[in-house]
Amino acid sequence: MSQILLVQSSSNLGSSVSRDLSEGFVRDYQAAHPGATVTRRDLVSNPVPHLGVDLLGAMFGKPEALDEAQVAALAISNTLIDEIAAASLIVMGVPMYNFSIPSALKAWIDHVVRAGRTFEYTANGPKGLVTGKKLVLFLASGGVYSDGPFKPYDFQQTYLRTIFGFIGITDVTIIRAEGLAFGGDKAAGAIAEARVQTTAITA
Numbered sequence: 001m002s003q004i005l006l007v008q009s010s011s012n013l014g015s016s017v018s019r020d021l022s023e024g025f026v027r028d029y030q031a032a033h034p035g036a037t038v039t040r041r042d043l044v045s046n047p048v049p050h051l052g053v054d055l056l057g058a059m060f061g062k063p064e065a066l067d068e069a070q071v072a073a074l075a076i077s078n079t080l081i082d083e084i085a086a087a088s089l090i091v092m093g094v095p096m097y098n099f100s101i102p103s104a105l106k107a108w109i110d111h112v113v114r115a116g117r118t119f120e121y122t123a124n125g126p127k128g129l130v131t132g133k134k135l136v137l138f139l140a141s142g143g144v145y146s147d148g149p150f151k152p153y154d155f156q157q158t159y160l161r162t163i164f165g166f167i168g169i170t171d172v173t174i175i176r177a178e179g180l181a182f183g184g185d186k187a188a189g190a191i192a193e194a195r196v197q198t199t200a201i202t203a
């Protein structure tokens, strides 16, 4: 039975393309796979803190020497990592903000990329510990980055592939809705194309 973790990061709670596409995919996936369950982690409605003094201290301190605030900070990280561990399929809605990802999502990443939990250092270098997961990313952007003059400005897709690959998640499907700022037919066409791609991977 599939367990889905759906992570949202668009600050637009009203008419977000990345939220609509990712929610639509999960809905279709559950219809095609009865019994698949979903855990929702909304990083805007329910933000996780930035990596602060307490979490940093907890990550590098001796477990028996942590103070109350450090234990509490580490508990948030543990909960988020446990959600990833429990999922077989991770689905994320991600808007492009300033050529990269929303800071709300970066804060989550800073909690889940943790030595000893999601990666480890070996004699051959770092090794990801989160294996056997599928990741589907729904990326939305005003401009076009998959090709053309702005391709080198894409620190959204490139960063996400790199950081998830680092912790062992390498089975990644990316569905982009690009050029949304062009409006009209172009934006509608990009969303329609993303829906076609979504349907193709739902089964």
Ligand SMILES: Cc1cc2nc3c(=O)[nH]c(=O)nc-3n(C[C@H](O)[C@H](O)[C@H](O)COP(=O)(O)O)c2cc1C
Residues within 6 Å of the ligand: 010, 011, 012, 015, 016, 017, 018, 019, 094, 095, 096, 097, 098, 099, 100, 140, 141, 142, 143, 144, 180
């Ligand atoms: C704060 C902010 C920064 C943005 N930065 C970029 C950007 O650097 N490049 C781009 O192509 N679009 C940018 N956009 C446009 C969004 O990527 C676009 O509106 C997208 O649809 C947002 O995703 P959503 O609809 O899921 O909220 C930005 C939008 C906002 C609100």
